[in-house]
Amino acid sequence: MMLTGNKTTSNHNLAREQTGILxxxxxxxxxxDFRELVASHAGNEVPVDxxxxxxxxxxxxxxxxxxxxxxVIDNPQAFIESIALIEGLRANNMASIIFAAITGSGTYNxxxxxxxxxxxxxxxxxxxxxxxQAFSDFFGSQEWQSKDNLLLDPTRMCLIGDDKKLxxxxxxxxxxxxxxxxxxxxxxxxxxxxxxxxxINFYDPRALEKSISRLRGKIKGMYGTNAIQxxxxxxxxxxxxxxxxx
Numbered sequence: 280m281m282l283t284g285n286k287t288t289s290n291h292n293l294a295r296e297q298t299g300i301l302x303x304x305x306x307x308x309x310x311x312d313f314r315e316l317v318a319s320h321a322g323n324e325v326p327v328d329x330x331x332x333x334x335x336x337x338x339x340x341x342x343x344x345x346x347x348x349x350x351v352i353d354n355p356q357a358f359i360e361s362i363a364l365i366e367g368l369r370a371n372n373m374a375s376i377i378f379a380a381i382t383g384s385g386t387y388n389x390x391x392x393x394x395x396x397x398x399x400x401x402x403x404x405x406x407x408x409x410x411x412q413a414f415s416d417f418f419g420s421q422e423w424q425s426k427d428n429l430l431l432d433p434t435r436m437c438l439i440g441d442d443k444k445l446x447x448x449x450x451x452x453x454x455x456x457x458x459x460x461x462x463x464x465x466x467x468x469x470x471x472x473x474x475x476x477x478x479i480n481f482y483d484p485r486a487l488e489k490s491i492s493r494l495r496g497k498i499k500g501m502y503g504t505n506a507i508q509x510x511x512x513x514x515x516x517x518x519x520x521x522x523x524x525x
Contacts, residue, residue: 320414369396458517
């Protein structure tokens with residue numbers, strides 16, 4: 280979503296029109312098993328479909344029409360293929376929530392999932408209670424609920440939503456613009472510093488953290504949502520579908 284002088288709402292309009300969930304697995308059996316698990320937590324009103332990797336871009340299957348897409352990763356050998364699939368899905372689809380669900384044992388680099396375009400990357404265990412919590416967190420999240428749509432106005436340097444206007448500084452506006460211009464809505468610490476106009480070789484990481492914390496607090500205080508989330512060891516993420524711009 281590029282920020283221009285015209286109102287950019289296509290991704291948000293599409294998000295409003297999207298329904299249901301698609302689960303994609305290495306095999307159809309794997310996808311179907313996870314579909315049943317998702318459906319048991321999503322509720323009867325949410326349709327859940329399943330397909331396998333080889334059929335995921337079938338002309339009769341349109342991932343962009345789903346509110347969320349779960350990519351099931353069942354072993355380390357399938358990880359590279361899964362990353363390519365996530366990248367392919369995100370390349371032409373900025374609206375759907377992509378959830379990388381790791382079900383197999385082994386070591387996985389979750390950061391690669393995020394950088395490929397996934398919004399969530401969760402390791403599922405054999406403990407039912409832990410899986411229940413993961414689904415509870417997802418279906419209760421701001422992204423799934425999609426209750427708010429905040430409008431960033433760079434000209435007036437403010438966020439508008441829910442009949443409320445939140446003034447932001449020039450640096451805060453540049454941060455939000457930079458988040459919105461990335462396919463994965465993720466920025467590293469250096470990328471945020473660059474967006475703020477700081478010298479990336481000499482900036483104080485603690486000062487940057489305080490700036491993000493202040494911006495996050497302002498948005499939460501006004502609109503009640505945790506718009507910016509921390510990604511340990513890398514940077515921060517803006518939740519998908521929250522902010523559009525004029």
